[in-house]
Amino acid sequence: xxxxxxxxxxxxxxxxxxxxxxxxxxxxxxxxxxxxxxxxxxxxxxxxxxxxxxxxxxxxxxxxxxxxxxxxxxxxxxxxxxxxxxxxxxxxxxxxxxxxxxxxxxxxxxxxxxxxxxxxxxxxxxxxxxxxxxxxxxxxxxxxxxxxxxxxxxxxxxxxxxxxxxxxxxxxxxxxxxxxxxxxxxxxxxxxxxxxxxxxxxxxxxxxxxxxxxxxxxxxxxxxxxxxxxxxxxxxxxxxxxxxxxxxxxxxxxxxxxxxxxxxxxxxxxxxxxxxxxxxxxxxxxxxxxxxxxxxxxxxxxxxxxxxxxxxxxxxxxxxxxxxxxxxxxxxxxxxxxxxxxxxxxxxxxxxxxxxxxxxxxxxxxxxxxxxxxxxxxxxxxxxxxxxxxxxxxxxxxxxxxxxxxxxxxxxxxxxxxxxxxxxxxxxxxxxxxxxxxxxxxxxxxxxxxxxxxxxxxxxxxxxxxxxxxxxxxxxxxxxxxxxxxxxxxxxxxxxxxxxxxxxxxxxxxxxxxxxxxxxxxxxxxxxxxxxxxxxxxxxxxxxxxxxxxxxxxxxxxxxxxxxxxxxxxxxxxxxxxxxxxxxxxxxxxxxxxxxxxxxxxxxxxxxxxxxxxxxxxxxxxxxxxxxxxxxxxxxxxxxxxxxxxxxxxxxxxxxxxxxxxxxxxxxxxxxxxxxxxxxxxxxxxxxxxxxxxxxxxxxxxxxxxxxxxxxxxxxxxxxxxxxxxxxxxxxxxxxxxxxxxxxxxxxxxxxxxxxxxxxxxxxxxxxxxxxxxxxxxxxxxxxxxxxxxxxxxxxxxxxxxxxxxxxxxxxxxxxxxxxxxxxxxxxxxxxxxxxxxxxxxxxxxxxxxxxxxxxxxxxxxxxxxxxxxxxx
RNA sequence: GAAGGCGUAGCUCAGUUGGUUAGAGUACUUGCUUGACAUGCAAGGGGUCGGUGGUUCAAGUCCACUCGUCUUCACCA
Numbered sequence: 001x002x003x004x005x006x007x008x009x010x011x012x013x014x015x016x017x018x019x020x021x022x023x024x025x026x027x028x029x030x031x032x033x034x035x036x037x038x039x040x041x042x043x044x045x046x047x048x049x050x051x052x053x054x055x056x057x058x059x060x061x062x063x064x065x066x067x068x069x070x071x072x073x074x075x076x077x078x079x080x081x082x083x084x085x086x087x088x089x090x091x092x093x094x095x096x097x098x099x100x101x102x103x104x105x106x107x108x109x110x111x112x113x114x115x116x117x118x119x120x121x122x123x124x125x126x127x128x129x130x131x132x133x134x135x136x137x138x139x140x141x142x143x144x145x146x147x148x149x150x151x152x153x154x155x156x157x158x159x160x161x162x163x164x165x166x167x168x169x170x171x172x173x174x175x176x177x178x179x180x181x182x183x184x185x186x187x188x189x190x191x192x193x194x195x196x197x198x199x200x201x202x203x204x205x206x207x208x209x210x211x212x213x214x215x216x217x218x219x220x221x222x223x224x225x226x227x228x229x230x231x232x233x234x235x236x237x238x239x240x241x242x243x244x245x246x247x248x249x250x251x252x253x254x255x256x257x258x259x260x261x262x263x264x265x266x267x268x269x270x271x272x273x274x275x276x277x278x279x280x281x282x283x284x285x286x287x288x289x290x291x292x293x294x295x296x297x298x299x300x301x302x303x304x305x306x307x308x309x310x311x312x313x314x315x316x317x318x319x320x321x322x323x324x325x326x327x328x329x330x331x332x333x334x335x336x337x338x339x340x341x342x343x344x345x346x347x348x349x350x351x352x353x354x355x356x357x358x359x360x361x362x363x364x365x366x367x368x369x370x371x372x373x374x375x376x377x378x379x380x381x382x383x384x385x386x387x388x389x390x391x392x393x394x395x396x397x398x399x400x401x402x403x404x405x406x407x408x409x410x411x412x413x414x415x416x417x418x419x420x421x422x423x424x425x426x427x428x429x430x431x432x433x434x435x436x437x438x439x440x441x442x443x444x445x446x447x448x449x450x451x452x453x454x455x456x457x458x459x460x461x462x463x464x465x466x467x468x469x470x471x472x473x474x475x476x477x478x479x480x481x482x483x484x485x486x487x488x489x490x491x492x493x494x495x496x497x498x499x500x501x502x503x504x505x506x507x508x509x510x511x512x513x514x515x516x517x518x519x520x521x522x523x524x525x526x527x528x529x530x531x532x533x534x535x536x537x538x539x540x541x542x543x544x545x546x547x548x549x550x551x552x553x554x555x556x557x558x559x560x561x562x563x564x565x566x567x568x569x570x571x572x573x574x575x576x577x578x579x580x581x582x583x584x585x586x587x588x589x590x591x592x593x594x595x596x597x598x599x600x601x602x603x604x605x606x607x608x609x610x611x612x613x614x615x616x617x618x619x620x621x622x623x624x625x626x627x628x629x630x631x632x633x634x635x636x637x638x639x640x641x642x643x644x645x646x647x648x649x650x651x652x653x654x655x656x657x658x659x660x661x662x663x664x665x666x667x668x669x670x671x672x673x674x675x676x677x678x679x680x681x682x683x684x685x686x687x688x689x690x691x692x693x694x695x696x697x698x699x700x701x702x703x704x705x706x707x708x709x710x711x712x713x714x715x716x717x718x719x720x721x722x723x724x725x726x727x728x729x730x731x732x733x734x735x736x737x738x739x740x741x742x743x744x745x746x747x748x749x750x751x752x753x754x755x756x757x758x759x760x761x762x763x764x765x766x767x768x769x770x771x772x773x774x775x776x777x778x779x780x781x782x783x784x785x786x787x788x789x790x791x792x793x794x795x796x797x798x799x800x801x802x803x804x805x806x807x808x809x810x811x812x813x814x815x816x817x818x819x820x821x822x823x824x825x826x827x828x829x830x831x832x833x834x835x836x837x838x839x840x841x842x843x844x845x846x847x848x849x850x851x852x853x854x855x856x857x858x859x860x861x862x863x864x865x866x867x868x869x870x871x872x873x
Numbered sequence: 874g875a876a877g878g879c880g881u882a883g884c885u886c887a888g889u890u891g892g893u894u895a896g897a898g899u900a901c902u903u904g905c906u907u908g909a910c911a912u913g914c915a916a917g918g919g920g921u922c923g924g925u926g927g928u929u930c931a932a933g934u935c936c937a938c939u940c941g942u943c944u945u946c947a948c949c950a
Contacts, residue, residue, distance in 0.1 A: 008912065193947090200950090218950060231950090268949040275950090282950080342948070387877070394876070394946070486945090516878095521885090523943090555886055555898080560878075561944090563885065571898055574912040585909035629889060635897075650909075733916095739904095740916035746905065771907095772915095826894065833893095838930035847892050847931090854893060 005587065005694075009580035011544025014690045019133055022689075027705050028138045030078035032475045039075035040479040041067055042460050043139060044492070045147060047086035048121055049093050052131035054518035054526060054552075054564060055485060057536040060137050061549045062515060062630065063483045067138055068682035069625050072709035078476050079138065080463045082145035083125055087411035087452045088182055088348050094120055094410070110409055110447075117410045121146075134537060136545050136685045138705070145463045147455040148412065155462035156412045156455050157429045159503055164416075164427045168364045168502075169404075171416075171425065175284040176403050178356035179346040180302035184407040185360055187451060188400060189490050191344040191353050200339035201324060203274075203332050205230060205247040208255055214239075214247055215334065216272035219341055220279075221327065222320040225252060225308055226297040229275040231286055234260035236271050250332035251323065259290045278357050294357055302354050316354070361405040361414060361448070365498075369396040372498040381497065381507045384628045385559045388486055388514045392497075395490045402495075404451045411449030419443050457495035460508035467503075482509040485517060486559060513628055516561035518552070523563055534564050546684035547573040553683055554631045554638075575638060576687050579680075582646050583691045586673055589657055590666045590696075597674050597696045600664035605764050606652045607668045608721035613644050614672055619712035621679055634683045641676050648729065655767045670695060675710045682709075727758065727796050728765030734792045735773040735799060742790070742806050749776035753784045756797035791816060791868045795857045798864050813872055820865045823858055830855035 006013075022028060041063050046056055063079065071077040094117050095105060105113050129144065145152060163169040176185045201221050204213040214230060227249055232239040243260045263286055264273050277287030278296040287294060297305055304311040304319045311319045327333040344353040373396050375381055376389055383389045405414060417426045419435035420442035426432050434441045455462070460482075464473040478500070484493060493512055500508030520526055526533040539548050550572040556562035603611070617640045624633035649672070656665040674695055681688040681704050692704040701707060735752065744750075752775040754762050759780050762769075766778045788804035791812060833839045833851050840848060 005909095007910075009910095216950075220950085263950095265949050273950045280950080341950095390876070391945075398946085490946095557887070560886095565885070565899095567899060568885075570912075574910095577912045578910065581910035581913085583909085588909070624889080627889075631887075632889065635887075639897085646910085647914080651907095651914095654907095736915060737917085743904065746907065746915080774907095822894095830893085833930080836930055840930080842930050843892070850893055 033076040036076035039070040040476040045082040045084040048125035065682045081139035085148040091410040175281045181351035193342045200337040202334040208246040223276040226295040228292040233264040233266040236266045363402040365399045368498040405448040414446040416446045417443040457499040543573040608718035609725035610649045612718040612722040615716040618710040751777045753800040827858040
């Protein structure tokens with residue numbers, strides 16, 4: 001069967017079949033195994049509105065590599081998948097769809113709307129998880145969770161109530177970021193700032209006592225309607241006498257005070273600021289300090305309220321124009337300047353955020369941030385790369401209270417009830433029937449829902465059954481590795497940290513593996529608006545999931561952004577094909593024989609060399625993966641398979657497969673391929689499984705997924721044989737190079753004379769020199785005198801190839817002299833080091849030894865070259 | 874304004890705790906229908922590791938300064 005394997009690897013033929021095979025075998029499923037060490041990852045839950053993009057592909061590839069590696073390494077491995085309800089995104093999507101039918105949320109009512117939202121979730125919510133399967137993600141689908149499922153909802157209520165009871169959740173009237181389009185509050189982290197061209201309107205306010213004017217400037221003249229003061233810096237000499245006086249607010253005619261506050265920068269502008277406590281966060285603070293009135297002048301959708309009939313109903317930008325015009329008419333406008341400034345926008349819809357005073361629920365952050373900072377400082381949780389700890393600390397050190405209420409319906413409803421009689425709040429996990437304070441039954445629940453991130457923050461433990469002390473929670477928590485992009489450290493990582501510590505008393509994971517963004521070929525961020533996003537599913541379709549995974553796992557280092565390019569995926573696809581064909585070669589040579597996956601009792605030098613090399617690769621890969629150097633790890637097995645196994649071992653074996661030692665060659669071919677497939681499996685699961693299943697392996701092995709990951713094996717260390725092999729390989733390369741330089745085609749064979757002191761090494765290597773260096777015959781001796789021969793010198797031999805018609809004695813001499821000079825230069829460098837007393841006394845023994853050996857080789861080589869030159873003359 | 878990243882071959886990027894003559898992929902040049910693979914094989918050219926100074930026996934790697942570039946956070950109305 002294997003002999004009929006297609007000439008090129010076709011991932012489409014195998015991927016779906018293999019994935020179903022894995023599912024059917026339930027190999028992804030975790031059952032608690034108390035005798036094994038657990039290894040747990042919780043998947044960052046993609047939004048149910050989402051489509052798989054390159055970011056997910058990268059994130060999940062890295063997780064799958066870690067999971068598969070640990071599963072093969074004997075851990076009780078659990079990868080919990082799931083999705084996020086994404087309150088604001090989902091609600092926006094549904095409202096939009098309803099709009100097309102001419103419906104609004106209010107038309108359906110809360111219940112009707114939620115019914116519709118759940119239906120939408122049922123229909124589309126699983127789309128992204130299906131897409132994740134195409135990547136080969138080996139998550140435990142039987143444990144798939146959703147942030148709004150019953151368990152997660154219980155956890156949310158539990159946490160809300162507990163934080164409320166500890167006084168860490170409060171309701172208060174604060175300045176919050178309000179999105180006039182989404183009609184909800186959003187948290188500080190959800191505001192994105194962008195530079196916008198605007199204007200600076202310079203105004204003058206008349207002092208009430210008629211002593212003149214005070215000059216100031218604003219970027220938002222429309223907020224003037226809500227001004228309740230003008231502020232200057234207390235130490236500003238220019239205005240010292242004015243503090244305490246009042247001015248007349250233009251248009252409105254209100255008399256407002258001039259107050260002194262250090263918030264004002266005397267250097268900036270005129271050093272005078274108009275204060276609108278209801279519509280600017282800084283002004284709000286000033287207002288609190290000076291006991292100013294808070295006058296809201298805008299409605300929720302950012303239109304001027306009925307309190308100002310002249311402008312009522314105008315949106316903020318219309319009102320701005322109208323007010324500027326009126327200011328001008330009144331003579332209050334001094335001048336207009338162009339001015340570019342940063343404006344906060346809603347991360348979801350891009351609408352300019354309107355700061356607004358409103359009653360919202362907040363989490364008190366200071367007491368929660370402290371332990372979260374300490375946990376990372378103490379190393380209970382480590383960031384990889386470490387530098388991202390700074391980002392984490394920066395956020396936590398500068399954190400403000402977290403606004404968690406959202407004026408949305410899709411989400412976890414806030415478990416708080418208000419009493420219509422005594423106005424007290426009852427917070428409870430269970431729906432109360434009466435006010436906890438006065439016993440009145442006239443209570444109503446808060447209409448708001450919680451920030452999506454409130455439930456995501458609990459994900460590492462809510463998915464394991466918390467607040468119940470389930471066996472899963474007991475066994476798999478704390479989780480091990482959290483894999484995510486640096487862009488969501490403030491949104492998510494930080495919140496999981498303080499939530500985990502506060503609720504469970506333990507950090508939620510020991511390591512945070514941070515990766516960068518996948519950018520487009522020109523290095524731009526992939527975005528919907530640019531339309532430059534690359535669909536991972538299309539890439540999988542064209543090149544295969546393994547190729548995509550390999551591309552994502554290599555070519556960049558942790559935490560750095562990477563560029564996507566077809567060329568890179570193509571190179572990875574070629575590697576898959578290379579491996580496929582190597583396996584095809586193995587099959588062609590073993591299928592007619594009885595081959596077991598075990599090493600022969602007698603090993604040849606080349607066998608020892610490949611085993612020795614493989615053994616070192618296994619050792620290093622384990623180290624690399626354990627320290628999260630996944631890209632380095634996979635490049636090692638890539639190089640091994642391509643350069644060592646294919647380009648050398650298979651070629652070496654070809655000579656042997658015709659002779660009497662064929663059987664042992666077959667055994668080694670299979671054995672090494674088997675190990676190499678296992679080493680590669682976490683990175684390229686589909687092709688490795690496919691090939692592995694066709695190879696001889698122990699009867700109990702159903703899947704490579706559950707095979708042991710190869711580790712270092714003392715008995716496979718063949719230092720000496722490996723060196724002997726390398727000597728022969730060096731000679732082969734040297735001969736090839738010379739032939740190539742002289743444009744001799746491989747078809748033109750020539751006899752090769754090797755003068756060496758290591759005769760046995762070259763005797764063993766003779767068949768390889770014949771096969772791989774186009775030699776017709778090899779003669780080995782101590783010294784040769786040959787006229788008109790091409791001369792090649794390696795560190796261990798002088799090689800002559802008699803090809804008289806090609807030999808230009810002069811050129812040959814020139815080349816040897818050049819090489820002599822180069823080698824002498826190297827030697828003088830080495831000797832320079834060795835003659836340096838500082839080097840000898842301070843460098844480690846190992847390094848000194850290496851340089852000594854090097855110098856010795858160089859001396860030897862110089863002797864050989866000199867002898868060759870003498871012979872030529 | 875603050876913090877951080879990046880600068881290594883034409884291009885995209887590796888380079889692990891400082892330690893042989895700095896690597897890969899791709900592109901380029903040359904030669905090969907070599908019974909696994911042209912999605913391939915063999916060989917080659919191409920780098921003063923952004924610059925200057927310092928630490929060290931030893932610097933692409935550590936430190937200081939500097940130039941260029943990108944990102945995040947903050948922000949003065």
